[in-house]
Amino acid sequence: MTILGISAFYHDSAAALIEDGRIVAAAQEERFTRKKHDPGFPANAIAYCLEYGGTTINTLDAIVFYDKPLLKFERLLETYYAFAPRGLASFLTAMPVWMKEKLFLKRLIRDELKKIGYDTKRPVKLLFPEHHLSHAASAYYPSAFEKAAILTIDGVGEWATASIGLGDGKNITILKELRFPHSLGLLYSAFTYFLGFKVNSGEYKLMGLAPYGDPHSPDITRYVSVINDKLISAKEDGSVWLNQAYFDYATGLRMVHEKKWEELFGMAKRNPEDELKAEHCNLGLAIQIVTEEIVIKMAREAQRLTQTENLVLAGGVALNCVANGKLQKSGIFKNVFIQPAAGDAGGALGAALAAYHIYFGKERVVNYQNDAMEGSYLGPTFSDLDVELMAKKYKAVYTRYDDFTTLSEDVAKLLASENVIGWVQGRMEFGPRALGGRSILGDPRSSEMQKKLNLKIKYRESFRPFAPSVLAEDCHQYFDYDGISPYMLLVHPVVKARRKPLPANYDSLPLRDKLYHLRSDLPSITHIDFSARIQTVHRETNPRYWQLIDAFKKLTGYSVIVNTSFNVRGEPIVSTPNDAYRCFMRTEMDYLVVGNYVFDKKQQPEWEEKDNWKEEFVLD
Template structure:
């Protein structure tokens, strides 16, 4: 058998993936193990987990594949500083020590890190280490696990080595590049500039900008087109770099940007104003337009009916939804870990199909990501031992009683931590490590945001819906297993607004009920939909079926099992601590049910806000 380990590291969201003869065995982000969100260092614990899941040692690997080429990235760095010289000296001096000491010697650094994981380091000293190109890794992660034999592939992110956007054609095992847009002209970095300017963290807060956008008006769209982005009819674009600072400075935007939009960037954690909402709406509208134009161009050039997406911009589920509804493609598949973590998957698969010249074999479910349930699972014995160590009070229940009890609690307005099976790979909780609530409850969104997640009140929650019932609730008739498509709530579900409601704007619109599933209906009547499938997550599917049988509603609120700034929980102990630190009412870990009222306070537990940095 051929085992290949894919690695993504040293920028953000480091991860590891193990494939066996082309099949994904395991994949996980390092942050889930070391509890440091967006961790960028070597993914040592993720590698250990992947090897354990595959039942092999490091010495049994055929290849290790890194997700990009550091020498090409260094070339881009040097050429950029030379192009903008003498500006950027401070940034140049800050970047060089790390490159000269570590990144230029990445192969030996990786060999050292891998050897430290093996009891006999000499056995892995000659392990072949390959380097794929960044956008090739993204493209491979999008196409090879997809259900399509032939597809166009579009990758959009901040920047790889040089490419910021790239187009490909996938046919069988072949993946052919078509064209790319080079740095510094980047849709991802443009969006990140507005993320920074509106007071959120770059590479972390972009989804907050997307969630804030419906509260605003597209007031600045024309200013963006007039001053920042020269957008062509085919979707290609150039940025006016006089407004940006990311090539030479330590921030995303500069003084020209401040003057254009009427002041300095918002200070993080300060009150949001209508300006930030309007800026968010404006850059979201521009981003969607670029995504639509690029996808239409790719369809015209390739004449293919299916499209695969990857890269950080592919996490913009509002734009994805518009491509599905308004674009020319009949099929759309998006890599669930579309950012750099997923590039570890692509690097490994590219080595198998391209370097080893191996054919593709269709996955049994048509989706090589296996519902993205690729992380650790825990035995009953391990779970009960963890709970006993904590002195937790719990009941162990058979399935039929467990599902009856949990659906009763949900219907009564209780909030349930749901820990089942293998952990998800990627940024979304999909019923493996989730916090659940009743979508019909009009106060559920505010309670979850303020008392469970401790996050900004404007942020929406996503619905999980039985796949066969999706069209009864949303204007959608396709699979959306990875919560990466936004769709309108069905007209028959919507509630009429009053004249007084129509006069409200911005955050004032938050508490207006909009449908009979208000907890998952955003202010623009949209929802980020997860369709739940029996073949990939039978227990979560069974819970939804039981809830529908009891209430007539086939939808639950589903948010990730964590607090703000914390990675999604990985272990039973992570879940118990998060449960005890929040206003969650019930915790379910496999067949163990815990009530908050029955638990003793955590001994000597630190405040979570001291443990996790706000994102």
């Protein structure tokens, strides 16, 4: 049985293909169109999945869309009615789109599918599970657990903004829901907006900014109190009530009532390019603290309701790796699995899996060691011919290696000499993280690497941290964690033995002074609070990446390297060799490694294309 899952028309459109319950292929549309968070119909992603699966649109057993549009429309109407006469401008903006397109989404999907060969005379079954069921399925079914509590947390689906469920065998039972307009995800997004980052894409920046707050500052206590006293009421079961007098997302065109927030916190709303000040960092830390407390409460409630030792997580808030690390350390659950494509893109996969196990009633077989995500390497790959055609197109100069062992040893030497390497190998990752398939790599021992990567390669804010990729078997040597984290979704501290002493006034230092203080013998991946967002690299799922890090270990004694996504700010992660070479030439990367081919920047012809990417790709 072959099923196609689709997510589209909000943000992070994607497609996923499963065959007899096995995940065959999955990819986001943005990687093909080169439009960050592309919300359009994922025609390119669908075409890739079908081609990789060796099937066609008309031989599928079902096509599954990741939410119920009519239920979402019901929520929209009821919300406008409940808040009337507020929200008239937003109502007049939204209704024409809904009346023209979204009410007839089934027809719209079929029209789009016709463009890629869908036969309306023999229509494939089209299914619509609820949004949070898609999230729940995306986390539970690929996990290695026979039985697990399921926690989904995001902005909003149809009505639900969070849910607690139980996965048992092939069945998922939703036990509890939090409903719009009360939402932990929307609360976090409101602070994302107020602090000058883009909603639905900049939340991870807010998470990265939070550690720059001074935990000893009285402002932190004051901000947390204001949040809990004025903005929300958080219950012991993790449910939250948001005071809509301060928010505008339900019926307006903005996230918050800015003047009210400015009065509450004693600061103006920050604009995207404004300097980051101590007050911004402290407010970021305050909302991170509140978020972590609520997530822990939700997890305790999930454990109470399910009485299981396993937890699976999905939804946009599940990408908050700091909260995930705290949750794991809490010991509420013995085992935790987080769907690597936890946001809406992963909803495509969850929708397909939900249809297979719930609608069609197919049994679930758990016969894999860690999970069924295949390391999340589910996207397109490339051939030697693809690389050589790209090189011919750009008259690029390369060295081709016949032996990957020699290549990995030579690249390890380049890394150890503080070169920045673009690394493209095998299938592209599914989800927001680069995991050694489409990555930019550096030496974690370098005190200058973080600055170089941010300012000369990624062209983004200097405060943003970088993640370490570490051999799974050596993780405990560097981090206060002895488990696995293959998807870069857990934050844990660098071990104390590797830390450097801090000055007595460290917490009160300005952001830049904190940023460039030497904190450990791995300065490029040690965040200012000694934490790191860990990716454990496993020989079974990515042998080439494992071999490179192993070569670096043999050369330097360190089995960890810097890993960041292969893109510049505001650009989707690269997919093809062509994407990679263009990004390589438009940045100050030193070398590009695509499969067995190595490109030295110094040997490349002058880049003649007019580069307007800084205007094309705005801050995300």
